[in-house]
Each structure stands twice: as structure tokens, then as C-alpha cells.
Amino acid sequence: MSSVEDILAAENELTHLLGAQQAVVLSTRIRLARNLDGLPFPGWAKVPQRKEISDRCVEALDALPNFRRGHVLRMGELGDRDRAVLVERHLVSKELAAGKSGAAVISRDQTCSVMVNEEDHLRIQVVKAGWHLRGTWHIAEQLDDALGGSLKLAFSDRLGYLTACPTNVGTGLRASAMVHLPGLCLAGHMDKVSRALNQDGLAVRGWLGEGTEAAGNVFQISNQQTLGLSEDAILKHLGGWIKNVVEQEWNARRRLAQEEGEKFTDRLARSLGVLRSARLLTSSEAMNMLSHLRLACDMGCLPEERRHLVDRLMIEGQPAHVQARAGQELDSDGRDRRRATVVREALKDFPEVVPPTA
């Protein structure tokens, strides 16, 4: 079994009901950019230097208890599909997957993953299902301290952690929440919310990060400023806004449910109907209808304990996941057919959608 197959087969917080799934916030993520002192950044390093960086970082990471019985994946040794699966799971970025000299060290429970030789030597990532900003931060902080103990990191008193790009220097911290905002989208308020967040220094991106569209009404909200603010201030700022957005999302949902009445329930019920009987499902169609099911679970239209299954289908309905499950390369029609089958199977014993109680 390849490591990537292992990762697909393993139960983890985001795809199984191991952590507490929550309404609105799908997951919390902390990313820290770090570099080794005295070595060029990956984008400027020569091949042997990149090898040295990779060897030193992987060795240090491998020794940490967080990664015991975890995975060390070198991009150059993986096939296209395996790399695409890792990108779809947010375990590595598209940039890392595109190069040959990158590696990813992933903890057994897939909560911690460190990208080596991406834009920076080290990109530490910690992801928890639901909204757990402090808890996620503490794991990242502890990992950072452990790494700083075994590697000499590039740091300046004045500028903090030195990174390849000026947009990351200082704390190197990018904190984000993956939020599901069907209420604000349906009500047509998302542009306004996005603008308000941008104006206060937060970035709003789609499901797969930079430059992607928001399939399934899922957005990633993160801080932009990394310098001149303490980690604590960055987390507080993001946390305050997420709380605000979650509140606004609930208001929009309640208003919609109230104003639309039966139409609201009908929309969700139709999506379940299509997902349960379609023979061909494109990835964006699946995402948008699964978004309705998630909304239904949050609003009491479907049992809340089914939400984790919806979350899992959102992840496993992506193209590379569908092919990996099928164990073969599929053309676009083949993927749509296979995706429809997986979704149909999963929703077979779903109860009917009832009017909202939330």
C-alpha cells in the first residue's frame, strides 16, 4: 500500500466523526513559514542545495513525536494522481505538488503536515475540524518550538522570521478558517461581506485556496498581515471576524428560512433528490448540492449526525479522490459516473428533508 493510499484509507477528523463537526466552520488552519539559516530559499536554491534542505528538514521532522508512524512523501516519487489527492486534501499546495524537490511530512492523524521546499524551506500546517483557533495554534506553536530546538531558523530581531516573500515575513503566520456560507450566498450578501473582510486586512478565497472559486459556498478566510502584529493579535483579529461572520451567516439562514418558508425546504429536498438518483454528477454540481445538504443538517432539516458524511463527500467527490477510489484513471464522464455512484451509495439510507427547526 502506498502512503497516499494509507492516507485515503485512514479515518481522520475532517472525513469521519472523530472530532466534533460544527455548523458553518468546517475547519481551522494554522500555517507557519520557516526557513533554515544560511541556505538559499527553495526558489533560488540549486538542486544539490534543495536536496540538503530537504534532508535536513525531513530528518528533524521525522524525529518529532508528532510524526511518529506518520508519512514522509517526496513529490518526485509520487504519481500525478497521488499528488492531486494530497492537494485536494489540503495536505500540500499545488505549488509543492508541481515541483520535484518538495516533500511533505504528515502526521498519522493528518492533523499536522509540513511542506518542505515549497516557497519556504518549511511550511508548518495544523488543521482541526470545526472552529478551534487556540487549540490549533497551540499545536503549531509546540511544533515550531520543537523544530527551532533542532534546526537553526532564519530570524532577525527587527524583521522576525525571514521568508522568501515579503508578504510572510515576521510571524510567518497565516491563520484561517474554512467556512460554509450558503445563507450569505443565497441572500446575495457575500460580496459585501468579502469587501468588509478585505478592508480590514483579511483575505477571502475559494475552497482550494488562492485563485480558486468558491465551490459549494465554502470560503477560506485568513489574515494577510504577518509583520508588526503579535501572533496573539493576529489570532484575536481573525477570531473576532469569524465570530461575526458566523453570526451573520446564521441571521441570513434564519431570515431565508422564514421568508421562503416551503421554498427553503424544497430547495434542500430537491438537492437530496438529485444526489440520491443522479447517474452523472460533475464535481461543482456535487459540491453545490452537498452544500445544501450541509445546510439542511445545520438547520435541523436532516439529522445533525449526518453532517460528517456530507463533509466527507465534499472531500472525496473531488476528481483525484474519485479516481483514487476507483483505482484507475477515468475520463471526465467516467469520473462523473463514478462520483454519482459513490454519492448515491452514501446517501442511500438518508432520511427525508423536513422543515427547519434551527
Place this chain on the structure above:
Amino acid sequence: MSQPIKCSLCEEAATVHLSQVVHGNVTKVHLCEACAQKGGATDPAVFQLADALTTASPAPTLTCPKCGFTDIDFRKRGRLGCPSCWETFGDVLGGLLLKVQHEASHVGRTPAGTPPTGQLRRRLDAARLEMEKAIASEDYESAARLRDEVAGLEKQLAPS
């Protein structure tokens, strides 16, 4: 076969070719798919990119002694070569940092085992200000306490 034209911004093969005529001077820009998208080649604003390219000085004026990275490389990539580049290009980057980060100095964590100099320095600046205010408002008790704190911080920050 002739060599494919390279993208003006990176090393990829260029597939998008643009020309601009200003006062009879023709400027040509060749871009790869990715850079063209980034620069928004589909809208006229791409010519801002062309302007940036043609006004860029051809010879580097600064080179990092540690890794050989130049200011021209930075202009092309928007990324630095190595940690030492931050010192080499400090003056150039200072203005840019204020633009993208709105701040110029770090106040966050330090690597394990490194004294938190940035935080101490920030507290020192704040304590000095508070002390001046306390003196101005004739709150000598607070001023004395702050004077001791300032002295303590200065001692901690003094090179040992």
C-alpha cells in the same frame, strides 16, 4: 527548429505576445500562460506590466554577497534569494514592507532559546512614552516606577 520565445517574467515558453505603441515606440512583451493570467493579459492593464518591464533598469545595482541574488531578480520574481537578502535589500524592502504589511518591525514570537529582543524593545519604547506622560501630568510615583522599568529593559537589551 528555432528556440521558443521565453516568457519575459519567468523561464517558461511564451504563448501570449503583446505589443504596445507609445509615441511611435513599439514595446513587445512575451508572456507564458501563467504569467499572462497573473498580469491579467485579458485586460488592458497588462500594459502596466509592460511599462514596469521596460522601465526596469537593465543592470543590477545590488547583489546579495551570500547568494548572488540581484534587485533585478527580485523585480522579476517578487521573492528573495536567501535570508541574507533581507539585509542586502533592506532599503528597497523597507518601503515595500510598509506598503504590503503596513508595519516595519516584528513583535511576535522568537525561536526557542532566543531572547525576545523585539518585544523588549517595543515595551521599552512604550515605557519611555508613558514615563514622559507621567512626568507631564506630575504623576511622579508612576514616573519613578517607569524609570526603573526603562533602566531594567535597557540593561536587558544592552549587548552582553
